[in-house]
Amino acid sequence: xxxxxxxxxxxxxxSVAVVGASREPSKVGYQLLHNLIAKYRGKVYPINPKVDxxxxxxxxxxxxxxxxxxxxxxxxxxxxxxxxxxxECGLKGVKSVIIISAGFKELGTSEGIEFEKRIVSTxxxxxxxxxxxxxxxxxxxxxxxxxxFLNPERMDFPNHGNIAFISQSGAxxxxxxxxxxxxxxxxxxxxxxxxxxxVDESDLLNYLVSxxxxxxxxxxxxxxxxxxxxxxxxRSVTTVKPVVILKAGRSEEGVRAIASxxxxxxxxxxxxxxxxxxxxxxxxxxxxxxFDIALSLSLxxxxxxxxxxxxxxxxxxxxxxxxxxxxxxxxxxxxxxTTVSKLRKVLLPIASPYNPVDVTGSxxxxxxxxxxxxxxxxxxxxxxxxIPYFMAPGISKELAKNFITLIKSINNELDTPIPxxxxxxxGRHTAKLSTIIENEGIPMYxxxxxxxxxxxxxxxxxxxxxxxxxxEEYISKHMRSKATN
Amino acid sequence: xxxxxxxxxxxxxxSVAVVGASREPSKVGYQLLHNLIAKYRGKVYPINPKVDxxxxxxxxxxxxxxxxxxxxxxxxxxxxxxxxxxxECGLKGVKSVIIISAGFKELGTSEGIEFEKRIVSTxxxxxxxxxxxxxxxxxxxxxxxxxxFLNPERMDFPNHGNIAFISQSGAxxxxxxxxxxxxxxxxxxxxxxxxxxxVDESDLLNYLVSxxxxxxxxxxxxxxxxxxxxxxxxRSVTTVKPVVILKAGRSEEGVRAIASxxxxxxxxxxxxxxxxxxxxxxxxxxxxxxFDIALSLSLxxxxxxxxxxxxxxxxxxxxxxxxxxxxxxxxxxxxxxTTVSKLRKVLLPIASPYNPVDVTGSxxxxxxxxxxxxxxxxxxxxxxxxIPYFMAPGISKELAKNFITLIKSINNELDTPIPxxxxxxxGRHTAKLSTIIENEGIPMYxxxxxxxxxxxxxxxxxxxxxxxxxxEEYISKHMRSKATN
Numbered sequence: 001x002x003x004x005x006x007x008x009x010x011x012x013x014x015s016v017a018v019v020g021a022s023r024e025p026s027k028v029g030y031q032l033l034h035n036l037i038a039k040y041r042g043k044v045y046p047i048n049p050k051v052d053x054x055x056x057x058x059x060x061x062x063x064x065x066x067x068x069x070x071x072x073x074x075x076x077x078x079x080x081x082x083x084x085x086x087x088e089c090g091l092k093g094v095k096s097v098i099i100i101s102a103g104f105k106e107l108g109t110s111e112g113i114e115f116e117k118r119i120v121s122t123x124x125x126x127x128x129x130x131x132x133x134x135x136x137x138x139x140x141x142x143x144x145x146x147x148x149f150l151n152p153e154r155m156d157f158p159n160h161g162n163i164a165f166i167s168q169s170g171a172x173x174x175x176x177x178x179x180x181x182x183x184x185x186x187x188x189x190x191x192x193x194x195x196x197x198x199v200d201e202s203d204l205l206n207y208l209v210s211x212x213x214x215x216x217x218x219x220x221x222x223x224x225x226x227x228x229x230x231x232x233x234x235r236s237v238t239t240v241k242p243v244v245i246l247k248a249g250r251s252e253e254g255v256r257a258i259a260s261x262x263x264x265x266x267x268x269x270x271x272x273x274x275x276x277x278x279x280x281x282x283x284x285x286x287x288x289x290x291f292d293i294a295l296s297l298s299l300x301x302x303x304x305x306x307x308x309x310x311x312x313x314x315x316x317x318x319x320x321x322x323x324x325x326x327x328x329x330x331x332x333x334x335x336x337x338t339t340v341s342k343l344r345k346v347l348l349p350i351a352s353p354y355n356p357v358d359v360t361g362s363x364x365x366x367x368x369x370x371x372x373x374x375x376x377x378x379x380x381x382x383x384x385x386x387i388p389y390f391m392a393p394g395i396s397k398e399l400a401k402n403f404i405t406l407i408k409s410i411n412n413e414l415d416t417p418i419p420x421x422x423x424x425x426x427g428r429h430t431a432k433l434s435t436i437i438e439n440e441g442i443p444m445y446x447x448x449x450x451x452x453x454x455x456x457x458x459x460x461x462x463x464x465x466x467x468x469x470x471x472e473e474y475i476s477k478h479m480r481s482k483a484t485n
Numbered sequence: 486x487x488x489x490x491x492x493x494x495x496x497x498x499x500s501v502a503v504v505g506a507s508r509e510p511s512k513v514g515y516q517l518l519h520n521l522i523a524k525y526r527g528k529v530y531p532i533n534p535k536v537d538x539x540x541x542x543x544x545x546x547x548x549x550x551x552x553x554x555x556x557x558x559x560x561x562x563x564x565x566x567x568x569x570x571x572x573e574c575g576l577k578g579v580k581s582v583i584i585i586s587a588g589f590k591e592l593g594t595s596e597g598i599e600f601e602k603r604i605v606s607t608x609x610x611x612x613x614x615x616x617x618x619x620x621x622x623x624x625x626x627x628x629x630x631x632x633x634f635l636n637p638e639r640m641d642f643p644n645h646g647n648i649a650f651i652s653q654s655g656a657x658x659x660x661x662x663x664x665x666x667x668x669x670x671x672x673x674x675x676x677x678x679x680x681x682x683x684v685d686e687s688d689l690l691n692y693l694v695s696x697x698x699x700x701x702x703x704x705x706x707x708x709x710x711x712x713x714x715x716x717x718x719x720r721s722v723t724t725v726k727p728v729v730i731l732k733a734g735r736s737e738e739g740v741r742a743i744a745s746x747x748x749x750x751x752x753x754x755x756x757x758x759x760x761x762x763x764x765x766x767x768x769x770x771x772x773x774x775x776f777d778i779a780l781s782l783s784l785x786x787x788x789x790x791x792x793x794x795x796x797x798x799x800x801x802x803x804x805x806x807x808x809x810x811x812x813x814x815x816x817x818x819x820x821x822x823t824t825v826s827k828l829r830k831v832l833l834p835i836a837s838p839y840n841p842v843d844v845t846g847s848x849x850x851x852x853x854x855x856x857x858x859x860x861x862x863x864x865x866x867x868x869x870x871x872i873p874y875f876m877a878p879g880i881s882k883e884l885a886k887n888f889i890t891l892i893k894s895i896n897n898e899l900d901t902p903i904p905x906x907x908x909x910x911x912g913r914h915t916a917k918l919s920t921i922i923e924n925e926g927i928p929m930y931x932x933x934x935x936x937x938x939x940x941x942x943x944x945x946x947x948x949x950x951x952x953x954x955x956x957e958e959y960i961s962k963h964m965r966s967k968a969t970n
Contacts, residue, residue: 287934
């Protein structure tokens with residue numbers, strides 16, 4: 001099997017053995033099996049030498065006694081027993097192993113380090129790839145694969161979507177899944193890397209670059225050990241699909257904290273910054289940014305330039321959006337006289353036909369629709385931030401639908417589509433309409449500052465693609481994939 | 486009447502005349518009356534010469550024909566008719582007038598400017614104070630006073646709380662109210678300033694400084710005309726209660742946009758920045774920040790220093806919180822050997838007893854409780870960011886209650902209380918528990934970056950108070966007000 005074929009088994013196994021499955025609801029090995037069988041439809045083999053059956057499924061004393069082949073083994077026995085289990089997996093012909101158990105290198109004890117070394121050498125001997133140890137494993141909603149052991153009464157899992165998320169922190173990874181479920185963000189594949197004794201970021205980047213289900217790759221990283229490989233992987237991926245990285249350890253104190261957490265060699269932050277820049281990874285400075293950016297890249301095409309058109313129902317929000325865009329290095333250009341007079345003709349007399357285009361709170365749907373058409377066709381802006389106020393009296397519930405239909409039809413005619421992101425501050429009514437719009441492909445943010453950051457990412461990624469000569473290719477692939485959705 | 490007594494009538498009138506009240510649901514004058522009578526229990530006089538009754542309330546042809554006194558007149562007749570109405574208000578003895586109508590200086594037309602000038606001179610002649618024109622007026626949930634004309638089917642209004650919000654943008658102000666209602670943030674008084682032909686930020690600062698219902702003053706500002714007065718007001722307020730300002734027009738392009746929006750002389754941003762710094766206003770760079778900061782200042786005491794203790798269930802979040810705190814200029818100090826060994830004694834062997842203190846995902850409630858007690862009593866940190874993971878198996882639903890009880894009892898014993906802010910990333914279960922904790926007075930944010938910013942504001946404001954010698958006074962007042970809540 002090629003490397004990618006083995007990695008594929010982590011995401012699409014036909015059969016999964018749960019080594020350390022338990023009947024005891026307080027145990028990890030119970031919850032893990034419970035979560036796995038909730039949605040996964042492949043074969044599941046609980047492994048436990050003391051019982052015949054767990055949660056209604058026949059149990060086996062060890063992997064060797066399982067009748068069929070095992071594509072993936074998920075191990076949650078105590079650390080000292082893990083090396084032997086990995087050996088048994090090797091003898092059984094299992095090629096993909098996830099080790100949930102903790103008690104290895106992360107403890108910093110000689111015993112823990114020794115156990116992990118034995119796992120690595122055994123895995124190498126048998127050609128096994130290992131995710132973990134000390135991790136949450138994987139979550140692949142498309143096939144219901146879930147190797148996490150969190151109680152679903154305390155968290156939700158997101159639906160299938162086109163964003164992959166790789167996390168060096170298990171707890172943070174889980175929190176993000178739970179948050180994504182609430183936010184309505186879909187995930188293609190989630191991987192908790194744990195101690196990274198074998199499978200690391202580069203392995204996953206090399207796999208995900210050709211994963212059709214993944215449009216954007218997001219990562220939480222504390223430290224990368226094999227820097228050269230990582231840079232090489234980044235270089236080959238970022239010209240094909242965007243990689244957004246939240247790299248912790250920006251400060252000396254953060255690096256010290258990493259040493260106590262994953263023990264990664266975080267190294268100087270400036271090195272990461274240079275590598276990200278040089279190889280086209282987009283750096284996020286926090287969780288909100290990571291997913292705000294990922295969402296815009298997953299829904300909208302990148303921009304062909306840095307000129308932002310701002311279209312707003314509220315003047316103040318237009319000003320704040322301008323500030324935010326400019327502070328990120330984007331341009332909010334003055335519009336040509338021709339465009340201004342076109343806008344003036346269709347807007348209310350009190351509207352402001354400049355950039356930001358402020359249709360005002362007295363505007364009706366048609367003003368926003370006509371203005372966005374003039375802006376997108378003007379050739380003077382490369383991306384639009386629109387700021388509807390759904391509580392404004394003249395804005396109807398139909399605006400969302402009509403706006404999206406219009407944008408799609410205009411973008412189908414243009415040589416290069418104009419991406420759009422939105423900001424709508426408000427409460428329940430606004431949230432509801434924002435969700436409708438987002439489900440149709442225009443990302444909506446609760447503040448103009450967050451929308452501006454999302455727009456920035458579309459501009460920045462567009463520039464990267466143009467610098468690397470893959471802009472056209474990306475756009476046509478992106479538009480095709482949107483058309484078939 | 487003193488200036489503040491007149492201003493008081495804007496918030497606590499015994500009677501309100503609605504000039505331009507209408508029977509036509511599509512009209513501003515209908516919705517305005519509708520919103521006002523929904524909760525307000527004072528006398529309401531609809532003014533409309535064409536009808537006898539609106540929404541079941543007797544209408545009068547003009548203010549003069551109203552039998553009783555009128556504390557507040559809210560005007561929504563067309564702009565050309567407004568100067569005359571103001572004159573009639575003067576003759577009737579009305580001292581507080583809100584002009585909702587647009588069509589004045591903001592149009593930039595000579596006619597609009599002239600109307601506004603006439604309003605100002607008439608008001609001066611009669612000693613009337615005017616809010617607006619071109620504004621949303623006021624919202625005072627404590628007495629149900631609501632002069633906005635938005636359809637409540639499209640937005641919600643927040644409950645009474647201790648944050649005042651003054652907005653130069655009406656639409657943004659409304660959006661914030663709607664958002665605050667959803668977020669569960671209470672508002673003491675909302676004022677939409679509009680064109681500021683008379684009442685401005687300084688008038689409101691001078692009033693709110695002694696308003697017992699207001700703990701924190703927040704503002705959205707595009708431009709301040711009377712700079713000296715504003716600086717003077719700021720100076721006298723910020724040593725008594727915090728003022729958090731979102732000032733738009735940070736960029737040249739933003740200043741240009743302001744010129745088209747409110748026409749304010751935004752001036753060089755650096756001037757504002759210096760004034761804010763010199764007179765102790767806390768500057769927010771966006772909407773999220775404005776209210777994240779206001780919330781922490783409204784719930785927690787300011788910090789007596791810049792040393793942050795981080796207490797986390799997830800290692801990654803601890804690292805990210807450290808990065809965020811340090812990037813804001815806060816310190817995340819190493820703990821003394823004594824404190825480290827105290828922590829080591831009570832925590833799990835795999836826990837990290839440094840700063841961040843990482844109790845790990847295997848922790849139980851007692852580990853967080855014991856750790857926070859050791860941290861708060863150590864004297865080594867001035868503020869704590871705690872990061873519970875409510876989905877962790879060992880964390881019970883009781884943690885919230887027990888944590889709060891413990892913090893309160895420790896802070897009652899300490900000379901200076903240690904403020905606490907929290908970050909909990911997650912979905913529905915986490916949001917529910919976060920709300921419980923926030924309702925008990927510990928602000929909870931959805932990401933560590935936002936919590937760090939909120940902590941920063943408590944440190945920064947504490948420093949301002951110490952520099953001005955009012956720290957002790959503020960703390961004792963704050964603690965008294967919390968004790969009586």
